[in-house]
Amino acid sequence: MPKAKISVRSVKQPTSVVTGGAGFLGSHLVDYLLQRGHKVVAIDNFVTGSVDNIAHLAGNKNFKFIEQDVTEYLFLDFPVNYVWHFASPASPIDYLELPIQTLKVGSLGTHKALGLALNKSARFLIASTSEIYGDPLIHPQPETYWGNVNTIGPRGCYDESKRFAEALTMAYHREHKVDTRIVRIFNTYGPRMRLNDGRVVPAFISQALKGKPVTVFGNGEQTRSFCYCSDLIEGIYRLMMSSTHEPVNIGNPTEMTMLQFAHEIIRATGSKSKIVFKPLPQDDPKQRKPDITRARKLLQWEPKVKLAEGITQTIAYFRKKV
Numbered sequence: 001m002p003k004a005k006i007s008v009r010s011v012k013q014p015t016s017v018v019t020g021g022a023g024f025l026g027s028h029l030v031d032y033l034l035q036r037g038h039k040v041v042a043i044d045n046f047v048t049g050s051v052d053n054i055a056h057l058a059g060n061k062n063f064k065f066i067e068q069d070v071t072e073y074l075f076l077d078f079p080v081n082y083v084w085h086f087a088s089p090a091s092p093i094d095y096l097e098l099p100i101q102t103l104k105v106g107s108l109g110t111h112k113a114l115g116l117a118l119n120k121s122a123r124f125l126i127a128s129t130s131e132i133y134g135d136p137l138i139h140p141q142p143e144t145y146w147g148n149v150n151t152i153g154p155r156g157c158y159d160e161s162k163r164f165a166e167a168l169t170m171a172y173h174r175e176h177k178v179d180t181r182i183v184r185i186f187n188t189y190g191p192r193m194r195l196n197d198g199r200v201v202p203a204f205i206s207q208a209l210k211g212k213p214v215t216v217f218g219n220g221e222q223t224r225s226f227c228y229c230s231d232l233i234e235g236i237y238r239l240m241m242s243s244t245h246e247p248v249n250i251g252n253p254t255e256m257t258m259l260q261f262a263h264e265i266i267r268a269t270g271s272k273s274k275i276v277f278k279p280l281p282q283d284d285p286k287q288r289k290p291d292i293t294r295a296r297k298l299l300q301w302e303p304k305v306k307l308a309e310g311i312t313q314t315i316a317y318f319r320k321k322v
């Protein structure tokens, strides 16, 4: 793994601030950082996060939780070494319901999180997304692709908030010399996804477990590539500890159609559910697959968890929830 270059290396026990720390990925990151010996301060306003995701950390002396909207000024009266900005609604259903909060957390929230990093001389990482590529015209998507986004469509609030967040991150890097990282996260799944967040993984698994019809949108020919959460967090940690300011895609390049995925979930759950077809939501990207050449080269990272294995873990989690 490339070594970090700044003074944080000399800190015995680094302090990390994770915005969105009670969310799906934020809470997995919190656990990972605690395992690696960090002190962790999670900030979340529970708009889409859940206290259940961090309840197991109650009483952990290295963990602190602050309930706050990160678009408000962030005041912390202790040194901070790393800021990981993960707060944002991230499922299409969530950001359709919360378009203004989504735009605010990507813009004002990123501004506050960068301001915190600047103030504390901390290293900063923004959780960006494959959505910045929109409905991509280049396949698979390398980081050099600028994207194909409908700014005024229903997904525009999320895509543009993250595009703005990347631009603001680079502006702070260039003007204020903040030591920044940008990760573009592709579809990720695993325990702690919300059962009703509308994303395809919880939707298909909960439908299959309940014996209800599995709802494939459109003709199911659109593709996605799913990364298991532990692989993703490992890749993001490596990125933070590397020395690259360029965006890096982190995701699993194993691509499949949504129809194939529906069959896979029905098989893995042993369900008798039938597949039904529903209208394709507007601007739903037709294909998505990360080009992870950069992550392989710069971070010596690639995903390890096979879909069947990750899905088994995820189904076990959802069985307890449905």
Ligand code: UDP
Residues within 6 Å of the ligand: 091, 092, 187, 198, 199, 200, 201, 203, 204, 215, 216, 217, 218, 222, 223, 224, 258, 280, 281, 284, 285
């Ligand atoms: N999808 C589907 N059925 C569902 C939910 C989603 O067929 O019940 C499709 C959706 O149209 C998209 C893909 O699954 O093509 C992934 O959707 P998701 O909401 O998980 O995330 P996205 O990758 O679109 O951000």
